[in-house]
Amino acid sequence: PAGTWEIGSGGVATLGCRRGSDRSIFADMAGNTGGAGSAAARSAHRCLGFLDLIGIAFMCHMADALASWCRSPLSLLLRRCGHLRDARGGQKPHDTSDRHVLTKDPGTGVCDGEAPVQLLDLAKATFGESTPIFGDAAHWHGFLHRLDVPCSGLVLLATTYEAFYDLQLQLHTGELERDYALLCHGWLHGFRVLEASLHRFAAGGRGRQSRSLAKALALSRRSFQAFTFAAVRIMTGRQHQIRRHFAHVGHPVVHDSLYGSVWTLSEDSTLCTRNWLHRYRLAFRVGGSLWAQ
Numbered sequence: 001p002a003g004t005w006e007i008g009s010g011g012v013a014t015l016g017c018r019r020g021s022d023r024s025i026f027a028d029m030a031g032n033t034g035g036a037g038s039a040a041a042r043s044a045h046r047c048l049g050f051l052d053l054i055g056i057a058f059m060c061h062m063a064d065a066l067a068s069w070c071r072s073p074l075s076l077l078l079r080r081c082g083h084l085r086d087a088r089g090g091q092k093p094h095d096t097s098d099r100h101v102l103t104k105d106p107g108t109g110v111c112d113g114e115a116p117v118q119l120l121d122l123a124k125a126t127f128g129e130s131t132p133i134f135g136d137a138a139h140w141h142g143f144l145h146r147l148d149v150p151c152s153g154l155v156l157l158a159t160t161y162e163a164f165y166d167l168q169l170q171l172h173t174g175e176l177e178r179d180y181a182l183l184c185h186g187w188l189h190g191f192r193v194l195e196a197s198l199h200r201f202a203a204g205g206r207g208r209q210s211r212s213l214a215k216a217l218a219l220s221r222r223s224f225q226a227f228t229f230a231a232v233r234i235m236t237g238r239q240h241q242i243r244r245h246f247a248h249v250g251h252p253v254v255h256d257s258l259y260g261s262v263w264t265l266s267e268d269s270t271l272c273t274r275n276w277l278h279r280y281r282l283a284f285r286v287g288g289s290l291w292a293q
Contacts, residue, residue, distance in 0.1 A: 050081050050165060058172035062209060062236070066173060075169055082162030089132035089161075098163040099156065099292070100127070101282060106152045106274045111141040115149050119157075127159050139164055144171055145178070145237055150257070153180070153279025170284055171237070177293075179281035180232040180242060184251040185264060188228040191215045194245040211235040212245045225267065227254065242277060253277050 057074060060066035102119055109115035120141050124134055133142040144156040144167050156176075158164035170176040194212040211234075218229040228251065232242055240259070246252055247259035254260075254276040255268040283293035 050078055051168070054078070054165075054168050054172050057169065061173045062211075071169075071173060075166060078165035078169055079162050082160065082165040085161040086132070098160040099158055099167065099284070099286060102155045102157055104147050104152055104155050106150055109149055110146045110155060111143050112146065119143070119155060123157055123159075131159055133159065133161055133164060144168065144176070147279060148240060148243070148275070148277075150275035151277045151279070152274075154282050155279075156282055156284065167284060174235060175285060177281070177283040178234050178237075178279060180234070180277060180279050182230055182232060182242065182246070182278070183254045183276040184228050184230060184246050185225070185254065185260075186228065186251045187219050187226050188214065188216050188230060188249075188251050189219075192249075194249060196245060196248050208238055209236065210238045210241050210245070212242055214246075222271075243275075 053074065057066060057071075100123075102122065104110065104119055107115060107117070109118045111118055111120040120134065120143075123142070124131070127134075131142070133139055135141070139161070142158045142164060144158065144164070147153055147155060156167065158167055167176065192214045194214055196210060197208060213233045213235065215231050216228050217231055220227045220229070234241055238244075243253050243256055243259050247256070252260040252264065255265065255272055256275055256277075257265055260268070281293060283291060286292045
């Protein structure tokens, strides 16, 4: 993150990092309102996709090497990109009604076809099937994240590319907050940072870096079983991340048929018939310093 990036024929442009005083490629690209921008900016447009820039920002954020001052020009750049894409598709101009929070029930999918009922169908019925981003699988049909089919909770949807790119940047640089409530087996005391490399359906060893913050809210006991009611905030968004993290540290989520044992699943069925994991809060910026949650 503190190095340099080759930007095509435009030479070397520095990324906004903590060391050095050079301007970042983000500032070069977003700071010129005249259109084409600098040679490095034009070259970056050719060589780097905008989702690539979000990926670079995510890696820098995870390494604690993303300079705070480069977030604003990068956000401006991405919003401009989305605005141009919306204009080409005949989408209405950006306003405050292009970010929506939907509620997903357990057993319902989001947009990946994992369940017969999809939130995407609800979005089309509510906001119109002609919304361009709803037909764009490369942009996840406008959804910022997913939820496992057995789980429930809030899902964030963008109905314009401008909002989608802006929220993606917030998501990948830690500004978009996602909080969950869960019931897990065993007694998990205090506050814990859960970190593990996730690979396929396992945690530990080599894999994708992931991080969750967990805080125990209440401890309980039923017969010979112990339980913890906890609040969790995820800092990354890997598939089944919370379920895999808690199973990895010996506290599987109640009624988790994938990461819990057969014995605990049978016992859990007397408590509930669904995965006890719910996303109860989302917080994100809607413009400047204005937050919505």
